Amino acid sequence: MSEIRNELSLTRVINASGKMTILGGSKLSEAVTEAMCDGSQNFYVMSDLMMKSRQWIEMNYNVEAAWIVSSASSGIAQTVAAAIAQDNLDVILNPYAPNVTKRNIVIAKGHIVDYGTSIEVPIRMGGGTIIEAGFANACSKAHFESKITDDTAALLYVKSHHAVQKGMLELEEVVELGKKYKVPVIVDAAAESDLNLYLNKGADAVIYSGTKALEGPTSGVVVGKATFIDVLKLQGQGIGRVMKVGKESIFGLMAALLHFKKSQPATKAMQEAFMAPLLARMNALDGVRAVSVQDGAGRPIYRASIAFTHAKDAIQMTKALQENDPKIYTRDYRKNEGIIEVDLRDVSETELEEIAQAIETLYGGLKK
């Protein structure tokens, strides 16, 4: 254990919640930390490193253009700023100048998500004025189109389990509107990993977090049309400078991308075989029902869903698990319905045992 970890006397955490920012995002592989060491212990001409990393991603991932940023949040802020400023240096340097009125960012109301902050924050940081389209539970193409005016700078689409899934228009429909009104379509796909998927559907820029599915360091990558990435790059002289990405993170993100490309994702059968002992032990408890469920946003991720007959047991259980030693963080978006989910991506076999043991022990002690 490092000197620092010792001095802070931090409790061990079992992450059964997924790639959560509150727990520090991802656990980095050896390959990633090695690359980060290499990146950090040398000097580089940064403009050269940025350009070559761009070309490397373009070649290896078959995308038209790419740009590494410090986080997905900074990717949102900078793509919005780029859509507004284009290559106008005066606007790049004065991102909130009142004489610039073409700064509306149209987004479905159901896409105004909270991921630790509201997505409205990076949009505003980029100089965007938020124009909500549709309602909390419905946004059609017509709703969206009715909000597009001469002051629209970009259309923003959020692909996330945080977003409302039902009743929302498809990305393809937003792309059609982008083409019709000649405004760029930006996609926030922070928690995803397929760099081609949304570009192939016609988006102008797609933002990924380096620290979620890609399992890299705190960083982000924006892929897009070359014309868009060229103006995004200019934000380095504007708000991008406030959120610059370090050389060690550039190296780390590239190693993560490489590692991700080489690794085979766990199949459904593999994930379910892994969780089987936990499901069996949970199903042996009175008033508890455990099954495998697929990720709500349709990603090929399967989690152990543990349902308690008394909904308040789930609420008390998540709290008790977090106060446990080690601290166990489950996925608790549905705890109000009596369900806690165990995300297995960062859980070892021993930790799975510890989770089962902790729930068994704590369950008996819950106040009925």
Ligand SMILES: *Cc1c(COP(=O)(O)O)cnc(C)c1O
């Ligand atoms: C996590 C997340 C972000 C922010 O990603 P960071 O890399 O942590 O800045 C943005 N949008 C959505 C939908 C997210 O889930």
